[in-house]
Amino acid sequence: MPSKIFDVNTQLAFYGAYHSNKINVMIHMVFVPVLIWTFQVMASSLAVPSFIPEVHYTLNNYLRFDLNFAAIHAGLYIAYYFILEPTAALLYMPQAIISLLTATAYSKGSGHITNAAILHAGSWVAQFLGHGLAEGRAPALFDNLIGATVLAPFFVHLEIMFMLGYKPEMHKRLVNDVGKEIAKIRKAQGDKRRAAAAKSS
Template sequence: MSFGGLFDVRKQLTFYGAYHSNSTNIAIHVVCVPLLIWTFQVLACDIPVPSSFPNIHYTFNDYLAFDFNFTFIQAALYLAYYYALEPTAAFLYTPQMILSVLTAQSFAHKADHVTIAAVVHGVCWIAQFIGHGVAEKRAPALVDNLLGAVVLAPFFVHLEVLFALGYRPEMHKQLKNDVGVEIARIKKIEGDKKRAAEKKEL
């Protein structure tokens, strides 16, 4: 994906959607992606922060806490990008991201947080690869664009839920059409490569 289309929500979601058109695979991602983000945030709390960072910590209760660390920075950068892509959807996603950060930062203070987060994280990745291999029958988006896939995934599944609830039907219809065209283009390229390889073998 070129830099010129980095803030074009239609191009970005078409790219990601072309790898996630199967309903079973999408359902797996709707469940697993938020867990992947949350467990990553738990683990990121253990990354040492520079001494120049503000030393801010506040515990709301046994389940919610806030620390100025890399988990907070990751969430802030993701949200900033989502607001640039689609402000209304990003606004609706903000409470979910805030809750994810606060619960992750609280959970990170538990003694066994690394083991639990790592196991859940690994299981979710395995489930998603199964979704791609068995249901989608196509490699995940991260094979072609690691950064774009990892950053877009939470917003994509959030929008899938919003679309299912009736959010911006015209945008949804347009994206489905764009994804269909992109999938057809990719299949043509893959078919051409396969035929070229077969000719070389003859």
Template sequence: MSPAAFSLRQQLAFYGAYHSNPTNIRIHITCVPLIVWSAYVLAAHLPKLDAIPSVHADFGPYLTFDLNYSAIWAITTELYYFALTPGVTLTHLPVAAVTLLSATAFASKPGSLEIAAAVHVFCWLAQFYGHGVHEGRAPALLDNLLGGKSSLSLVLAPLFVHYEVLFILGLFKQTKKNLHNDVRKLVTELKLKKKEIKKE
């Protein structure tokens, strides 16, 4: 993994360069958590490997923990977030926990697979709509895949959305100011690169 992968400022700037339109940001604030939740529901239906120990705990009718692929992904992701920004990750942990536990509980309900799949597809389509109609450019993930580059946008999207909510609440004002400056510079660089590619 490149050093940039552990640079919060670089990662935020890269994401911000693809998410500057207010409507697109609102769509992502709504859809990203639902994409994560539905992905956890879908993953909870996968058969576990024998190497994964059986760990189960109920925290009421709507919150359940199982050591499955969803839990492993959630824990790994939060550890990565913690390496990037310990303080903000602590504020994200309750959100991550409720998302995982509610998704795991829902996965045991009849029809959960079909409902989660529908939510997942709808939210992805909504985000493509936000990028195409309001942002006016392809998502960072798609842009990078088509360009043959690796992207952490999919992994970091929940953290980026969490930052957007914190910004709306009036927190981390200096981080927000730095981010806007970095985004302006990065957008200018991306536009220049595209012009150079067109000339070639």
């Protein structure tokens, strides 16, 4: 997978193989944006190293930009999404910007970091329940922590775009690739079970 880190089909097929259940996908559609936003709230409160220039711009009580860890995090994610699928990344930009600006503004309020932390933890619980009860398998982050956390927002965004008719050929190809990936995973699990059974007999 590292050699195909910038291949959109490979990356989304990997992540999609862990999110084939519709209920689990819906849970992620709700809680992945919440996870990103609450992370940005918490990251906005971290001290920024002195070598990073101070940039602060307050639009109003609800929108604020600071050059901080949340902004750097958002910038890196968006840059990666542009490499994977430029058009979808461009369409994701408004959501990403609003999330960052509102999270940064919210982080300045008293007690808001604690609220974000509670909501962040609850969102993780919801997703683990989605995987355990609906998907019936462990989440992707157990196999690829960085890949799963980076891909999650873009995967959710693309799922919504596909529902709206975005690039049907790409969607069809992705569904096919996800099916192949799931088949490989099930075969590997079956081989492992058979090997364990043969060893214990």
